[in-house]
Amino acid sequence: MTEYHLPPSLADFEVAISGWLAGFAEGNPAVEAIDRGEPGDAEPRWYVRLHGDEKEHITIWLTLGQRTLRYEAYVLPAPQENMAAVYEMALRRNDRMVGAHFAIGVEDALFLRGELPLSWLSEAELDRIIGSLYSYTERSFPALVRLAFASKFA
Numbered sequence: 001m002t003e004y005h006l007p008p009s010l011a012d013f014e015v016a017i018s019g020w021l022a023g024f025a026e027g028n029p030a031v032e033a034i035d036r037g038e039p040g041d042a043e044p045r046w047y048v049r050l051h052g053d054e055k056e057h058i059t060i061w062l063t064l065g066q067r068t069l070r071y072e073a074y075v076l077p078a079p080q081e082n083m084a085a086v087y088e089m090a091l092r093r094n095d096r097m098v099g100a101h102f103a104i105g106v107e108d109a110l111f112l113r114g115e116l117p118l119s120w121l122s123e124a125e126l127d128r129i130i131g132s133l134y135s136y137t138e139r140s141f142p143a144l145v146r147l148a149f150a151s152k153f154a
């Protein structure tokens with residue numbers, strides 16, 4: 001296997017991502033917390049917790065892989081009602097999103113996910129990713145939650 005990351009190395013990306021995230025948090029009231037995954041994890045992870053308007057908290061996980069940065073945001077627990085309609089709405093919204101898509105995750109929860117080649121990773125691109133996941137969650141959450149838990153809103 002070739003050494004794909006010359007330069008920068010994965011360690012360089014790790015340092016850069018930590019620095020960029022610290023810069024995003026500085027003076028930004030929407031950023032509630034930025035944490036790192038466990039030191040022994042196979043892949044470095046960061047957790048960015050944002051304060052939302054429609055959804056109280058939006059957590060974005062960033063995972064640095066050998067060749068890509070994977071990212072995801074938890075949107076909604078498994079729908080209790082109208083499951084097919086909720087998933088259909090999410091799939092239809094995928095058509096209007098760039099760099100992320102809805103996916104069904106553990107316990108049938110709804111997530112936004114995406115992946116970026118490390119060769120494209122920059123501070124501006126990381127900012128775009130975080131902003132996009134925030135925006136997509138805020139725009140989608142109200143309609144999805146009302147459909148997924150309709151009886152609670154009746």
